[in-house]
Amino acid sequence: MKQKTVATAVFAAERQPSACPLPVAVAAVSAGFPSPADDYLEGTLDLNQYLIRHPAATFFVRVAGDSMIEAGIHDGDLLLVDRSLEAADGKVVIAVINGELLVKRVRRAGNRLLLLPENPAYEAIEVRQEMDFELWGVVTHVIHAL
Amino acid sequence: MSSTPSDGGLAGAGRWSRVFALVDCNNFYVACERLFDPALRRRPVVVLSNNDGCVVSRSAEAKALGIGMGVPFFQVRDRLDCHRAAVLSSNYALYGDLSRRVMEVLGRFTPALEVYSIDEAFLDFSGFDREGRRRQARELRTTVRRWTGIPVAVGIAATKTLAKIAARLAKRSPRAAGVVDLTASPFREKALALTPVGEVWGVGRRLAPKLANKGLATALELCRADDQQLRRRFGVNLQRVVLELRGIACYALDQGPATPRSVRCSRSFPEPVAELAAIREAVAVFSARAAAKVRRQGLAAGALTVYLRTSRYADEFHHHGRTVELPVASASTRELLGRAVGLAARLFHPGCPYRKAGVILHDLRPAALVQPSLLDPLDREREGRLMAALDELNDRFGSRVRFAAEGGRRHWRSRAAARSPAYTTRWSELPVAR
Numbered sequence: 025m026k027q028k029t030v031a032t033a034v035f036a037a038e039r040q041p042s043a044c045p046l047p048v049a050v051a052a053v054s055a056g057f058p059s060p061a062d063d064y065l066e067g068t069l070d071l072n073q074y075l076i077r078h079p080a081a082t083f084f085v086r087v088a089g090d091s092m093i094e095a096g097i098h099d100g101d102l103l104l105v106d107r108s109l110e111a112a113d114g115k116v117v118i119a120v121i122n123g124e125l126l127v128k129r130v131r132r133a134g135n136r137l138l139l140l141p142e143n144p145a146y147e148a149i150e151v152r153q154e155m156d157f158e159l160w161g162v163v164t165h166v167i168h169a170l
Numbered sequence: 171m172s173s174t175p176s177d178g179g180l181a182g183a184g185r186w187s188r189v190f191a192l193v194d195c196n197n198f199y200v201a202c203e204r205l206f207d208p209a210l211r212r213r214p215v216v217v218l219s220n221n222d223g224c225v226v227s228r229s230a231e232a233k234a235l236g237i238g239m240g241v242p243f244f245q246v247r248d249r250l251d252c253h254r255a256a257v258l259s260s261n262y263a264l265y266g267d268l269s270r271r272v273m274e275v276l277g278r279f280t281p282a283l284e285v286y287s288i289d290e291a292f293l294d295f296s297g298f299d300r301e302g303r304r305r306q307a308r309e310l311r312t313t314v315r316r317w318t319g320i321p322v323a324v325g326i327a328a329t330k331t332l333a334k335i336a337a338r339l340a341k342r343s344p345r346a347a348g349v350v351d352l353t354a355s356p357f358r359e360k361a362l363a364l365t366p367v368g369e370v371w372g373v374g375r376r377l378a379p380k381l382a383n384k385g386l387a388t389a390l391e392l393c394r395a396d397d398q399q400l401r402r403r404f405g406v407n408l409q410r411v412v413l414e415l416r417g418i419a420c421y422a423l424d425q426g427p428a429t430p431r432s433v434r435c436s437r438s439f440p441e442p443v444a445e446l447a448a449i450r451e452a453v454a455v456f457s458a459r460a461a462a463k464v465r466r467q468g469l470a471a472g473a474l475t476v477y478l479r480t481s482r483y484a485d486e487f488h489h490h491g492r493t494v495e496l497p498v499a500s501a502s503t504r505e506l507l508g509r510a511v512g513l514a515a516r517l518f519h520p521g522c523p524y525r526k527a528g529v530i531l532h533d534l535r536p537a538a539l540v541q542p543s544l545l546d547p548l549d550r551e552r553e554g555r556l557m558a559a560l561d562e563l564n565d566r567f568g569s570r571v572r573f574a575a576e577g578g579r580r581h582w583r584s585r586a587a588a589r590s591p592a593y594t595t596r597w598s599e600l601p602v603a604r
Binding site: 078079080081083084085086087088089091102103107108118120123124125126127156158160 | 208209210211212270271272274275313316317318319593594597600601602603604
């Protein structure tokens with residue numbers, strides 16, 4: 025139930041970046057004294073505003089597997105991916121290799137491009153010319169349920 | 171061109187010295203699918219219409235196989251199979267979301283933006299010189315591509331009609347690199363000569379063969395024709411097309427020849443439907459949707475058509491349809507739905523295997539100009555407020571408020587055998603990365 029509430033807020037805010045969920049009236053309008061708190065309304069905190077800088081370019085991606093476990097990215101986690109950002113050296117990115125989406129850390133060394141896992145059980149991938157490769161977006165946040 | 175008040179609606183023509191850009195997404199539906207399923211990038215891909223009936227979007231590879239736009243799927247199924255093409259059902263949740271993102275990015279370039287369709291927008295490009303326009307167009311392409319993953323072409327010209335032609339060429343010519351600017355361009359004549367008359371904005375499918383018969387087969391021939399004569403024969407809209415082709419702007423942003431004369435909502439049924447109850451329900455939903463569409467444009471309908479028909483490819487073809495005029499033009503779901511369902515019941519032939527039903531609202535006119543009638547049994551003002559409330563609820567909560575006649579079972583609902591996940595609008599269907 026709680027998750028459902030969050031979902032509604034995410035979509036509302038995406039459609040209308042400036043939208044903030046409105047708080048319901050704190051006190052019913054009455055002929056008596058108004059609640060002194062009414063003057064201090066500040067709105068609610070919006071996670072979208074905190075997490076998403078470029079709504080049009082931000083996508084959610086689900087993690088499968090544990091290749092990035094040491095970067096704090098677990099199986100089943102939710103990633104926020106911003107396609108507008110530069111995939112600079114050291115960033116965690118979503119990349120396309122041979123038709124598959126991967127989450128890895130980018131390492132640029134000279135004119136070599138490496139995709140590094142954060143788990144000793146996995147091998148680094150060196151991007152070579154003949155590969156079908158694309159940098160899809162930069163991971164900005166991980167949402168991990170405890 | 172000199173304009174006098176007597177020239178009937180052309181008084182404003184040529185008033186602006188504006189530059190328009192049309193931004194048009196390339197193979198939009200296929201591009202959306204490929205963004206989240208990169209394995210599709212290496213195969214020909216087609217997307218089918220509602221009910222998997224016809225091809226509505228093709229990748230470049232599918233076009234190269236000779237798969238035409240709008241062809242019935244069963245006619246090309248074998249060819250697609252033998253080239254290992256991916257065949258997808260349409261996924262409007264996904265396309266709608268990516269369309270919104272593309273438009274949002276375009277809005278960062280200019281607030282003077284008209285969203286023309288799910289994959290096209292007109293932008294005001296006045297105020298740049300030629301080099302500035304080129305730079306702006308390139309940056310816009312790169313940004314949209316990078317932010318949303320959708321490739322776009324940009325056509326630039328002094329009128330919207332010419333901008334459309336420019337965008338079409340920008341998509342086709344590899345040398346254009348996605349941008350064609352026809353403002354004061356030496357290539358304008360060539361561009362018009364390369365454009366069949368049926369591809370010109372505002373020249374419909376029905377008009378194109380008539381013009382071709384008169385020797386006007388290309389946009390260039392149309393551009394050079396006698397516009398006064400064309401106007402007498404075909405009406406002022408075609409004269410406007412001609413003027414626009416000559417570089418004389420008749421349409422500003424948010425204007426165009428496409429003021430619809432009718433709104434249609436129809437669907438093929440995945441299975442033949444022979445029960446009256448299901449037909450009534452389908453017709454109720456279609457009329458509710460068509461009425462909402464009409465209201466959204468501030469229009470009201472003066473007439474209503476309902477039709478039911480059997481498969482076009484079956485031996486015995488039946489088309490049952492009827493049109494009624496409304497005593498007072500209406501945009502009320504309640505009224506239109508009631509009449510449409512009543513018509514459907516009268517048209518219905520028991521035992522007939524219907525494969526399609528549709529509702530068309532015609533004779534559209536601005537709702538504000540509707541002549542009231544003393545004999546009108548409906549309180550129009552009250553009805554208008556009720557409908558506004560209905561539309562707002564549906565906009566906000568996603569079409570959940572319905573008339574009872576629309577039902578809830580929807581046996582006739584679309585077949586979508588190969589729909590991709592709602593990658594961007596459902597938590598359970600997000601793309602997965604390893």
